[in-house]
Amino acid sequence: MKKFKLWDKAVIVFILILWQVVGMLEIVPAFMLPTPIEVLVALIGDWKLIGESCLITLYEAFTGMGAALLVSLVLAICMDRFKFVHEALFPICVVSQTIPTIAIAPLLVLWFGFGVTPKVLLVFLTCFFPLLVGLVSGFDSADKNVLRLYRSMGGGYFKTLFDVKFPYAMESFFAGLKVSASYSIVGAVIAEWLGGDGGLGVYMTRVRKSFQFDKMFAVIIVVSALSLLLMKFVEKLQNRVLKWKQ
Amino acid sequence: MVILEGKGLTKSFDGNKIIENVSLNLKKGEIVSLLGVSGVGKTTLFNLLSGLDVPDTGEVYLNGEAVTGMPGKVGYMQQSDLLLPFKTTLENVMIPLILKGVDKKEAKARAEAILTEFSLFESRSLYPGKLSGGMRQRAALARTFLTGCSVFLLDEPFSALDALTRGEMQRWFRNVIKEKGASGVFITHDVDEAILLSDRIYILSGEVGSITAEVQVELKERDAFESEFIELKKAILEKVK
Structure with missing residues (x-):
């Protein structure tokens, strides 16, 4: 395992060096493909604005994801408790997932303006489904015999839900949460592309239109880094919650 | 004194009759086994006796009181x-107390006491995945005891254990039940186990499960190599067929 870890780092370093050399030899014009060093300089130089944009995007991502968490939690419990709710709503949730984000984003802007609302909504829409599926299938994965045991010991629905179903659901819930975490940042950025006053997406559009590709690359790196950090955080959280697995 | 009684129990699933007109009883302080081949409806009968399922016809009585379809009355x-x-071993054993609304501190103390008794105290903070088969079974039994019921239904409690551990657990189990003055019915498809453990054996057989024989076990020595034991085993095997 250790050896492979070294290899993937080596590949990244190699690509970066190759990229730098290609830029320095001017094989590709500098304004089209800035070198890694130029990107780094742009990132540091424009850090204040990028930092502010980051905060706006993070705010939208977290709000949307928080809302998605809350709604999926309530809905998953309802679906678990009442079969008809599951039968009535789950298909709609599935269909809602087949609608491309890119297609619905302009509509959301049209309906809710250029403020924060459409961004949060788009994040909500992209994050909601993985979370819901994670919880619902997680509840279903609870050992049927353990559920029966709880019943035989006189455990009621909510007691059983919190004591048995939630712990059993944690694994698939975290799988959903990891997907949602990476979607949330990308979702917010896509929504920002379509207009607004701030955020990484707006910054991205602005520098693209003025052909500042060094800044463009800088902000792409930031978006990736944010997604990775968030996923890493979820992973850490998962390890803590599922510590009995180790 | 009869403590648990099933009268004329019949149950079908999707139109298929699983057991028909089964009547059995358990006296106080007694260990009774339910012997039969796989698929004869032993577990179905247990689900009725425990109140998890409701019989099509028939009633279940606990201490003379009808408890048909009422779970939580027997362990x-x-x-x-x-x-x-x-959950850790300790948390697992605490479950029935917590579900009954016992104060957490008291539940912990009582669980720790029974874990000590079952030689599991050292392992109380381990997760079940780290326990051996015998330890897991003891923990499960400890948990069943803490339901506070005096009647226990045990569905093949030793089937998952290796032969050596099983023999040890069987002796230990009989002692614990007798010491605690509890009563229990357990399911088995192993004739040796039935003779070794129980005071009385019900034999469940037939296409649609019903009780075809009842055997009293009166042995001086519960030893599978005694001739008395072997005679009884022969007689029972005849009846199972």
Whole structure:
């Protein structure tokens, strides 16, 4: 395992060096493909604005994801408790997932303006489904015999839900949460592309239109880094919650 | 004195009759086994006796009171140990007390006491995944005891254990039940186990399960190599067929 870890780092370093050399030899014009060093300089130089944009995007991502968490939690419990709710709503949730984000984003802007609302909504829409599926299938994965045991010991629905179903659901819930975490940042950025006053997406559009590709690359790196950090955080959280697995 | 009684129990699933007109009883302080081949409806009968399922016809009485279809009245230990993997041994054993609304501190003290008794105190903070088969079974039994019921239903409690551990657990189990003055019915398809453990054996057989024989076990020595034991085993095997 250790050896492979070294290899993937080596590949990244190699690509970066190759990229730098290609830029320095001017094989590709500098304004089209800035070198890694130029990107780094742009990132540091424009850090204040990028930092502010980051905060706006993070705010939208977290709000949307928080809302998605809350709604999926309530809905998953309802679906678990009442079969008809599951039968009535789950298909709609599935269909809602087949609608491309890119297609619905302009509509959301049209309906809710250029403020924060459409961004949060788009994040909500992209994050909601993985979370819901994670919880619902997680509840279903609870050992049927353990559920029966709880019943035989006189455990009621909510007691059983919190004591048995939630712990059993944690694994698939975290799988959903990891997907949602990476979607949330990308979702917010896509929504920002379509207009607004701030955020990484707006910054991205602005520098693209003025052909500042060094800044463009800088902000792409930031978006990736944010997604990775968030996923890493979820992973850490998962390890803590599922510590009995180790 | 009869403590648990099933009268004329019949149950079908999807139109298929599983058991028909089964009547049995358990006296106080007695260990009774339910012997029969796989698929004869032993577990179905247990689900009725424990109140998890409702019979089509018939009634279940506990201390003379009808408890048909009322779960939580008897301690029921199912086929596998069913320890929750995400709870420590101690937390697992505490479950029935917590569900009954016992104060957490008291529940912990009582669980620790029974774990000590079952030689599991050292392992109390381990997750079940780290316990051996015998330890898991003991933990499950400890949990069943803490349901506070005096009647226990045990569905093949030793089937998941290796032969050596099983023999040890069987002796230990009989002692514990007798010491605690509890009563229990357990399911088995192993004739040796039935003779070794029980005071009385019900034989469940037939296409649609019903009780075809009842055997009193009166042995001086519960030793599988005694001639008395072997005679009884022969007689029972005849009846199972």
